[in-house]
Amino acid sequence: MSQPAIEVTGLQKRFGSQAVLKGVNLKVPAGTIFALLGPNGAGKTTLINILSTLTAPDEGVAKVAGRDIVSDKNGVKKSISLTGQFAAVDEMLTPEENLRMMGRLSGLTAAEASARARELLRQFDLVESARKKVKTFSGGMRRRLDLAISLVVPKPVLFLDEPTTGLDTISRRALWEMILKLREQGMTIFLTTQYLEEADQLADTIAVMGGGRIVALGTAQELKARIGGEVIELRNAADEVIRTLPTSGGIQDIRHLLGEVALTVPQDTKIGIRKPSLDDVFLALTANPKEEATL
Amino acid sequence: MITTASSSSLASQDRTASFGATNAVFIGRSVRLSLRNADAMIMAIALPVMLMLLFTYVFGGALDPSGNYVDYVVPGIILLCAGFGSSSTAADVALDMTGGIIDRFRTMPIRSMSVVTGHVVASLLRNLITTGIVFGVAMLVGFHPSAGPLQWLEAIGLIALFIFTITWLFAAIGLVAGSPTAAGSYGFILLFLPYLSSAFVETDTMPKWLQGVADNQPFTPIIETIRGLLTDAPLHHQGWLAVGWCLLLLAVALVWSVWTFGRKAGRR
Numbered sequence: 001m002s003q004p005a006i007e008v009t010g011l012q013k014r015f016g017s018q019a020v021l022k023g024v025n026l027k028v029p030a031g032t033i034f035a036l037l038g039p040n041g042a043g044k045t046t047l048i049n050i051l052s053t054l055t056a057p058d059e060g061v062a063k064v065a066g067r068d069i070v071s072d073k074n075g076v077k078k079s080i081s082l083t084g085q086f087a088a089v090d091e092m093l094t095p096e097e098n099l100r101m102m103g104r105l106s107g108l109t110a111a112e113a114s115a116r117a118r119e120l121l122r123q124f125d126l127v128e129s130a131r132k133k134v135k136t137f138s139g140g141m142r143r144r145l146d147l148a149i150s151l152v153v154p155k156p157v158l159f160l161d162e163p164t165t166g167l168d169t170i171s172r173r174a175l176w177e178m179i180l181k182l183r184e185q186g187m188t189i190f191l192t193t194q195y196l197e198e199a200d201q202l203a204d205t206i207a208v209m210g211g212g213r214i215v216a217l218g219t220a221q222e223l224k225a226r227i228g229g230e231v232i233e234l235r236n237a238a239d240e241v242i243r244t245l246p247t248s249g250g251i252q253d254i255r256h257l258l259g260e261v262a263l264t265v266p267q268d269t270k271i272g273i274r275k276p277s278l279d280d281v282f283l284a285l286t287a288n289p290k291e292e293a294t295l
Numbered sequence: 296m297i298t299t300a301s302s303s304s305l306a307s308q309d310r311t312a313s314f315g316a317t318n319a320v321f322i323g324r325s326v327r328l329s330l331r332n333a334d335a336m337i338m339a340i341a342l343p344v345m346l347m348l349l350f351t352y353v354f355g356g357a358l359d360p361s362g363n364y365v366d367y368v369v370p371g372i373i374l375l376c377a378g379f380g381s382s383s384t385a386a387d388v389a390l391d392m393t394g395g396i397i398d399r400f401r402t403m404p405i406r407s408m409s410v411v412t413g414h415v416v417a418s419l420l421r422n423l424i425t426t427g428i429v430f431g432v433a434m435l436v437g438f439h440p441s442a443g444p445l446q447w448l449e450a451i452g453l454i455a456l457f458i459f460t461i462t463w464l465f466a467a468i469g470l471v472a473g474s475p476t477a478a479g480s481y482g483f484i485l486l487f488l489p490y491l492s493s494a495f496v497e498t499d500t501m502p503k504w505l506q507g508v509a510d511n512q513p514f515t516p517i518i519e520t521i522r523g524l525l526t527d528a529p530l531h532h533q534g535w536l537a538v539g540w541c542l543l544l545l546a547v548a549l550v551w552s553v554w555t556f557g558r559k560a561g562r563r
Contacts, residue, residue, distance in 0.1 A: 052402045077404040078311065086395030090324070092331045104320045105405055107310040133331075149399070 003066055005030040005157050005188035006051065011060035013046055020046045022212035023060070028190060028205065030156070033183050035199035036192045037282065038209035044192040045085060047209075048161050051190070052082045065156050081150040085161040087142040088149070091135040095126050095145045098134065099152060106153040113152075120148040124178075140171030147178060158182065160191040164198060176201055196278040206278075208285050215285045223281045231280055232257070233272045234265060242269070246280060311404045321413025328387070329417050335383050339421070343376030343429045350495065351436050358496060366440075369433045370521040371494025373454060374514060376429050378489065380422040381462040382482040387414050388469030389478035392559065408556050411466050418462040419455065426454060440525040450524040453537060457517055460541045461485065463548035470555040489514050513540035 006028040013021040020043045028034040036044050049055040051064055053073045062069045065079035082088075089098050096117050103113025121130050124144045134142065143163065150158060163179070164172040179189060179202055193199055199206045200220045208216040208223070216223055229249020234242050245261070247253050258271070312320070329336065347365075350372065355364035388411055391397055400407040430438075442450065465482050472478035491505070492498075492514035498506050509515055516536035523530040 049398075052398075054398055054401055074404050077402055080402060082399060082402040084395040084398045088395035088399040090328075090396060092328050093324070097327070101320055101324055102399075105312050105317060105400075105403055107312045107316075 003030065004028055004063075005032075006034070006062070006064050006190060008047075008051070008062045009060055011047070011050065011062055012058050013043075013050060013055070014058055020212055021050075021057075024209075024212075024214055026207055026214060026217065028188060030188050031183065031186050032204040033179065033189045033191065033202050035203035035206045036190070036209055037194070037196065037199045037206055038192075039194065042209040043212045044209055045161055048082070048159050048190070048192060052080055052159050053077060054082075079155055080157045080159060081155045082159045083146050083150045083161065083163060085165070087139075087146045089134050089142060089145055092133060094131050094133060095121060095137075095148075096130045098145065098149060102149050102152045108153065116152055120151065124148040138171075139166050140168065140174070143167060143171065143175060144178075147175065151182075154185075154187065156186075157188045157190065160189065162192055162194065164193070164195065172198070196282055200278050208282060210285060216281070220278055224276050224278060226281060230254075230273050231276045233274065234261070235270045235272065236266065237268045239270075244280065246276065246284065314406060314409075317405045317409045318412055318416075321409045322416045323413075325387070325413040325417030326420065329421050332383075336421070339376075339380040339383070340425050340428055342379055343372055343425065344432050346375060347372045347429065347433060347436065354495075362437075365433065365437050366526060367522070368495060369430075369438050369440075370518045370525065371489060371492070372433070373426055373429055373521065374457060374494065374518060375486070375489045376425060377422050377454065377458045378461055378486050380425050381418050381458060381465050382479070382486060383465075384414050384418045384462050385465040385469035385472065385478035385482040386475040388466050389472045389475040392470060393474060408553065411470070411552060411556065415459070415462045415466055418465075419458050422458045422462075423455060426458075441527040442525045443527070446524040446527065450521050453517065453520060453524075453541075456538070456541045456545075460545040460548065463545055463552060467548050467551040467555060470552055470559060488512060489518075492518055494518050513537075513544060516540060 004027045006026070008024055008026045011021055011024040012019070024043075024047060026034075036047065038044050046055065050057050051062055051069060053069055053076050056070060064076045067075035067079065069076050089095075090101070093101070099117035099120055100110075100113045103116050104110065108116060121127050124147070126141065126145060126148070129137065129141065134145065137145070147160075147163070150160075160179070164175055167175065176198070179191070183189060189202075191198075191202070204219065206216075206218065206220055206223060207214045216226065218226070230247050232245045232247055232254065234245070236242050242265070243261075245257055247257060347368070350358075350368045351365045355362070355368070358364050359367065391410055391414075397407070397410070400410055440447075464485060468481045468485075469475075469478045472481055491509050492512060493509065494514065498509040498515065501509055516533045517540065519533040520530055520537040522528070523533065
């Protein structure tokens with residue numbers, strides 16, 4: 001399994017006059033979680049749509065599970081499972097019926113599909129609601145079912161487009177647990193997210209996307225290191241953060257910076273020093289994509 | 296705890312659903328959705344029945360004082376009923392195409408267009424049943440068909456072909472429309488055509504220019520053929536015209552649907 005699960009070179013896509021992807025390169029090793037992080041409109045969904053064969057690229061080459069996404073579409077389809085941004089479930093059907101239907105469409109016999117449906121309902125804690133229509137479900141239950149459907153016949157590569165958007169904290173953490181377990185079993189997971197915490201918790205590799213390009217790529221640690229040594233937070237009398245200032249961590253740098261800032265903030269401002277978070281990286285990288293692209 | 300079926304099965308799956316199995320699954324899905332949509336089912340039966348009662352008892356006396364208007368109007372009502380019953384296909388297809396589920400189907404190694412076929416076949420089954428009910432009510436209000444078994448068979452065959460054709464047209468409209476609501480509105484235009492045909496009155500009672508439209512649009516020969524078969528009247532060339540129109544429209548609807556499906560899917 002030395003071959004990467006996903007390999008993308010020079011991928012470009014434009015819709016009309018708007019360039020959505022301007023040359024994307026990335027590699028995802030098999031059996032790892034890869035998070036694509038970026039604000040709305042960064043091109044995350046377009047990239048996932050291209051890799052899952054829904055949209056054809058204009059330029060560039062991409063291979064998923066060793067198969068070309070343009071010339072061997074069917075081969076790619078046999079190796080992947082996609083959970084899109086909107087819960088892709090049939091609202092008027094029960095979860096059991098949804099799972100059985102997907103099982104049959106994946107080539108299972110009726111008996112195999114029923115057995116697999118029951119197994120997944122148990123694993124995803126949906127047994128009690130197995131016979132209720134999905135339209136009565138909460139967002140968290142829907143997402144769980146959505147993920148369960150993707151696993152009816154487990155495929156080597158799983159695409160998750162914003163899997164936890166709109167979920168509460170408990171549901172989000174439950175879903176993270178499930179995703180981490182899938183990696184243990186050898187699955188490669190490619191997910192998009194707007195949440196830094198999610199990428200930080202789950203991903204082996206994080207790519208930050210902005211303006212149609214990957215502006216930074218690495219582990220959470222590497223990305224945090226990129227922004228420098230320490231972050232200074234300025235807090236007002238009510239203990240609210242009013243500004244954050246990235247610094248190298250060197251004493252001269254901090255002295256110089258504080259000397260400048262002290263003149264422009266209220267007298268009762270307090271300072272704190274902390275390690276940079278992924279948020280700082282993200283804001284620094286996506287604030288001005290043109291400049292950062294040269295990073 | 297989550298387990299994949301077995302860790303060793305984490306390879307590309309060469310086992311895929313056959314074309315037949317895929318279609319069977321999608322037809323089953325659409326039939327099940329139809330049965331769960333009780334409101335639409337009730338409307339699809341109630342509306343034609345109400346129309347028939349309206350035309351027989353309210354307008355019938357004025358249109359044909361002899362009291363035989365019901366024999367004239369039944370074929371038109373049947374087609375109107377089939378058209379109305381099929382029209383929900385447009386919204387069903389549009390709903391699938393604009394939701395997330397189509398992307399899931401399209402990333403599976405199956406012919407995803409079968410999701411549309413499923414809706415069409417379910418509509419055909421649904422409408423054959425409602426047609427039967429409408430025939431039953433027609434008999435109760437005095438409809439006296441004089442068709443023999445073969446003519447009945449031909450009439451039912453033509454009605455089924457008509458339902459199949461108009462459903463594919465609605466499916467194409469559903470594929471083109473941007474939303475289920477828009478699909479419903481566009482579909483309404485098709486439902487207006489029977490009124491400009493020989494469904495309710497003979498076309499020679501219309502102004503000359505309108506008569507030209509009514510005589511040469513597809514609904515008229517189809518209605519005339521069904522009427523001829525049920526009342527055991529000579530068909531002349533109407534039968535061939537009716538089948539010809541259906542096949543032509545079916546071909547157009549199929550090409551239009553396949554083309555739109557390929558062009559639209561995956562773009563949102």
